[in-house]
Amino acid sequence: MSRLHIPFKYQLLIPMVVILVGVMIFPLAYSFLLSLQDYQFTKIGQQKFIGVENYITLFSNKSYWTAMRNTIVFVIVAVALEVVLGFCLALLLHNKATFLRGFFRSTLLSPMFITPIAVGLMFRFLLNSQLGVIPIALKSIGIQVDWFGPRQALFSIALIDVWQWTPFMLLLLLAGLESLPEEPFEAARVDGAEGWKMVRYITLPLMRPIILAATVIRMLDAFKVYEYVYAITRGGPGDATETIQYNIYRVGFIYFRAGEASAMSYTLIVVITIMVIALFYVLRGEAQSR
């Protein structure tokens, strides 16, 4: 037989490569082409090539930069809170003396498994100024917060993210704590360290790469925030909660400007790639130190 022989190890990859070329590589290339055209969903078949004009107009596009800024503020606030809360909870659940450890562990993780649109709608309901139980209960003790007002809305959305994704942080950090070697802790205990000192001088330095990796993974995911915005504010009030993923959705599917949306998504790919490179090096460093 004169058939071309493909080694076994490459044969294994054929199905995945074929599928990913179809659903990912080809769309990405197509999207790059679109980003160089004046292409509108309302006028399919009438596109014209305009070079990098879509990219240039992005620089002066105010709503794009507002969305970028909102997204970055959101990611920093949400992920910082998630790291701190997740780490504290992980420390408590790592302690073998903690009461009902397994029960708390599996129930506290549940928010990360449910659909974000449901989370968004549940909190829209809970925090609604007319029929939400939280504002009404707060009002009865004299506190008034307009959760989705212009100043508060982005922060409220970040808190919703904290509710849903602190469990994920907890999961990663708890696993990290369980993988740490025993010896440094034994040695420190002999030297008389305990409590906070132990955490500060032994646990935190040992956990550094794991915390870093978990942070980057969460940041990458938080960049995609969309469902809460869709469920609650649709970018408003004004542009207070316009995030980048929502902005791309708006330009592409509300304004039908597919070319411009493609150009925006390519700038996002650059940001995401840089973050994944960072994550990759952190993970590799961890693998090497093991």
Added chain:
Amino acid sequence: MSYVIRKRIMSVITSIILIVALLIVFFPYFWTLLASFKNEAAINHPLDFNFTPTLVSWQAVVSAGIPRQALNSLIVGLVTVGISLAAGSLAAFAFSRFNVGGNPARFLVLLAQMLPPSVLIVPLFLIVYHTKLIGSIWAAVISHLTYILPLVTWFLIGFFDDVPRELEEAARVDGCNDWQALFKIVLPAVRPGLGAAGLFAFVLSWNDMFYALLLTSGDQRTLPVGIAGYWTFRGVEMGQMSAAIILAIVPMIILSFFVQRFLLRGLGGGAIKG
């Protein structure tokens, strides 16, 4: 203060913090469940607990589009996960055993899984538009493969790393070829990994709204899209929305208890060589 007393106090504080955390996690579920049994008047008075429970919302939801949408989500999830497990397990085995493509290949798998859906939605929309799949659940399957297949592949690498090479070599001595050794010896050995990857991938497919919102329509919509439809600028059906939310999240919370144990092995460990 003696050591014992201090320890006691610490464990009481720990329990209090964990109970508060548990209340914060469960309150939204509880409130949504409660609202699904309230009529509209009772929903408008959240602090009045003296209401008569009603099944009106549940009846409305069950006789509306929700069962069909749940079925759509189920089909999309099963098909996506089936394809991803078939293609992803072979690829993960290649990465684990032969380190094909080295770290750059693993990097690409990680990057593929991290790409935001907004990056792919415009071209995917046009592709399913031109292939006449727009609006159908198959458009959702295609879009879900973009993140589920890389995720399953990434997830399984660590599980394949754990299979001792001697098992395969023994199979080969017994006269198996490469494919037979893989199917008869290696794949059965990673069954827990395949199960966990499949369940977790199913959860992620079931939970997607972004792709499904833009690519499916009419009676082909998936459950998250259906839920979003209960609270729009056109009108609000709070009780029905609450019942639909409960239907969408409870199965996933139950599934999560089976996945949790394996999640870490899949998400991080062994995926990158030093």
